[in-house]
Structure formats: structure tokens, C-alpha cells
Amino acid sequence: MIGKREIFNKMKPNFWQDPESAVRRAYCITDTTILEKAVDLGKGGSTAVTAILINCEKLVVANVGDSRAVICKNGVAKQLSVDHEPSSEREHIEGRGGFVSNFPGDVPRVDGQLxxxxxxxxxxxxxxxxxxxxVVMETIDDDTEFIILASDGLWKVMSNQDAADAIKNIKDARSAARHLTEEALARNSSDDISCVVVKFN
Structure with a gap:
């Protein structure tokens, strides 16, 4: 178990002055902690997406990997995060001594694995x-309906707009997240499915 309170406390001193730098620092601390505890936690890894709302007006969204944040305003879905795919970061990976495989019938992978x-x-x-x-900042205004934070098990079988349309009439956020999870399963998603929905107004 990673000490979330400890990580937040290290992020706190400059969060209000420079939230983007504070979030980047928190991600760095999280990665370092996971690596240091690899014996206990295992050799694997994880993608992540986070969202912090400041003064009910400014949303700070960050992600690594293909966990995604999608915001819906006036019925229109907009992706806030970036899917970090090996093919789009090939130059960086090769610059660090790695390679990107691209075998027929498979997705591009770092060193043929990830x-x-x-x-x-x-x-x-x-x-x-x-x-x-x-890291991206988004203004929350009267047109904002909800945000979806989810792992790739959802996004591999639903587009951003599909997901937004599926829950636009569900008022309860927990019920909306459950509905998206069940829909992903019904569409035969074979990957991990984690989902959080935050409703506004």
C-alpha cells in the first residue's frame, strides 16, 4: 500500500501556487515509491489518471499510459488526457535504448512487451x-455535465462519445459508473475496467 497521505503532503506546499508542478511531483514520488517497494508490490506497473477540482472552477487532470479522462459539456464529449502509445513516443523510447515492436496482428509494444x-x-x-x-487544466462552467475517469478496459470497446451518451440520463454518479462498467463487459472487454464518474450541478 502506497502512503497516499504522505504523497499528498509532499505535494501540498506549492500546490495552490503551481498545481501543475505539484501534480508532476506527486506522480514522480508515486513512481519512485512503487519502484522502491517492487519486492512487496511485484514487478508489474500501472497506468493512472487523476483529477483535482480547485474552487469548483478549475479542473487539473493528469495521466500516464492509456487511462483516460473525458469531460462532457452540453452533451459533447471531449478527451482531456493523452493515450501514451509506444508508436507516438518511439523516438523517446529509442533514445533511452529501447525499441518499439510492431508485429502483425498486435499493437505496438515497448521492448515487445508493454x-x-x-x-x-x-x-x-x-x-x-x-x-x-x-497535465491539462480545464475550466468547469455551467455547461459542464460530468467527467469520466476510466482505464483502457472501457475505452477499448467504447468511444468517448459512446460513453458520454450512455450515462447522460443517469443522475447518480455511482450508478453511471456501474452502468459503464457493465456496458464494457457486455461488449466483451477483456482488459481491466476501472471507472469513476463525477457529476456536476
């Missing part, structure tokens, strides 16, 4: 991976 270019952990591949998050 299907994302950025992740926490993954100690055996860390020299060729980044844990630097993509």
Missing part, C-alpha cells in the same frame, strides 16, 4: 519508460 509508453512501476522496463504525466 502496450503503453508511460506507466508507474514496471521495473524491468523502467530505463525505456517514462512516468512523466500529461
Amino acid at each position: 502496450a503503453v509508453a508511460r506507466a508507474f512501476g514496471d521495473k524491468s522496463l523502467k530505463m525505456h519508460l517514462s512516468s512523466e504525466p500529461h
